[in-house]
Amino acid sequence: MxxxxxxxxxxxxxxxxxxxxxxxxxxxxxxxxxxxxxxxxxxxxxxxxxxxxxxxxxxxxxxxxxxxxxxxxxxxxxxxxxxxxxxxxxxxxxxxxxxxxxxxxxxxxxxxxxxxxxxxxxxxxxxxxxxxxxxxxxxxxxxxxxxPAERIELDELKSKLGQPGFAVWDARSPGEYDGSAVKAARGGHVPTAVHYEWTRAMDQENNLRLRDMAEVISELETAGLTIDQEIATYCQSHHRSGFTWLLGKILGFKQVRAYDGSWNEWGNRQDTPIES
Missing domain, CATH: 3.40.250.10 (Rhodanese-like domain)
Structure with missing residues (x-):
């Protein structure tokens, strides 16, 4: 902007x-x-x-x-x-x-x-x-x-998995990510997806304002999400990942795109690869 x-x-x-x-x-x-x-x-x-x-x-x-x-x-x-x-x-x-x-x-x-x-x-x-x-x-x-570049859809996401410079950000709970909490036909996560739950960037003791940005960037980099990557973020319905998309924008990430189909789409199909 x-x-x-x-x-x-x-x-x-x-x-x-x-x-x-x-x-x-x-x-x-x-x-x-x-x-x-x-x-x-x-x-x-x-x-x-x-x-x-x-x-x-x-x-x-x-x-x-x-x-x-x-x-x-x-x-x-x-x-x-x-x-x-x-x-x-x-x-x-x-x-x-x-x-x-x-x-x-x-x-x-x-x-x-x-x-x-x-x-x-x-x-x-x-x-x-x-x-x-x-x-x-x-x-x-x-x-x-x-x-349209702010959005990534299922076929493009599948085609880019594992490519250099491309990362996937899963904003859901740990249970949803590891498949122990199943909210679709299948549980687990998109292959290669990095887990960083959306609420981790919020200061729970300061009315959910954003935490110190340098600390959040450091945590994301440690997890495997860096500012120079193209990142696709998702959750269950692109609600929680609405925040992680916004967070990427605020932090100055090169390109953050939203997978609005999210797990409601990916986890309810039989032709999508899943890890758990």
Missing amino acids: SSEANLLPLLIDCDQLENHLDNPQVLIIDVSCTRENYDQGHVPGAVFLDFKRLFIGEQPVPNKLPSIEQLSTLFSELGMSRDSHVVAYDDEGGGWAGRLLWTLDMIGHTRYSYLNGGILSWRAEGKHQSQEPHQPVSCQYEADILN
Whole structure:
């Protein structure tokens, strides 16, 4: 993201967002896990987005990217224009916010930021919260897939396994990775995948803000994920890997791509190699 093209950097804190609450170009989107949490208290002016609308919702892999028509309808209803600078946050450390920002990147809308720690940080700092739902002014937004390189699909992923300079990042739990917790027809992980659970990069004692970035980069490099690689990240439904995709962007990795089919696709097929 170019600093000249954006009102705010990719990663922002509560004070930075507070200073832009009255900016008409800033569109704040709350992707909390439940509507009840939004109603309990949200950043003033934030609109609520049900995370399920970030999925296509159709078999055989309902968690994949929505259709162009679905995306156009969604962002029109949210009142997003080409000039909007989107600030995304959630209540879980960045999974759903990351999924939203990846979706924006796919349609070429790179004017966006992530609120570090989300609503938990906002509340911890005693910032003003609203309990009144904010209704966006709908518009006409025509979406298109302008940045397909942010996504990797099953066949390409299979073809690249083991290639020099290519790595796979599994963001799931240890049990899912080693196959002891099975959430599809088959358990295990994509061959060569490096395991680094998504929550490891969050400071559990500091409202799920990102931990020290130098420490996180060091841990990732030790695990086998380096900033000069092309990295494909996945989880079960590209929710947790929404955060790891975003984390790679924040840390300055050369290329982080999301496998939105994730284990819901890979683990439910019989023609995909699996390790455990």
